[in-house]
Amino acid sequence: MTTADLNLQPVYGQGDASFQAAGQQTGIRKLVDDFYNVMEQNTAAEKIRKMHPVDLEESRDKLALFLCGWLGGPRLFREKYGAISIPQAHAHLRIGSTERDAWLMCMDQALKSQPYADDFKVYLLQQLAIPAERCRTV
Secondary structure, X not given: OOHHHHHXXXXXXXXXXXXXXXXXXXXXXXXXXXXXXXXXXXXXXXHHXXXXXXXXXXXXXXXXXXXXXXXXXXXXXXHHHOOOOHHHHOOOOOOOHHHHHHHHHHHHHHHHOOOOOHHHHHHHHHHHHHHHHHOOOO
């Protein structure tokens, strides 16, 4: 790999590089759908699944729109739902390390089925661990 090739590598977390690496809105929606499918099917996620409404349509939409902006794309969540504070949005729930880890496990499983670059999958899961930890209430 040459120096010129290194300059062409996306720098995740800068500009919209992460949004692009995730496949923009279409790729993010697929990730979110796979994430919630894992949550519904994996018994280790049963407790966090029960924290969501029976109909996951709005939850899917909110997470997908949030991730678009969080990954450097358009601020679609804000446009549709208004401003959000992740910790405040989850403050009414009893989220401990077990629930945090179950959420991250669902995301890890969903990431495995995405056509993302392997380094982006690792990066994204590491970055998602930060707000996941901030959601802990116990």
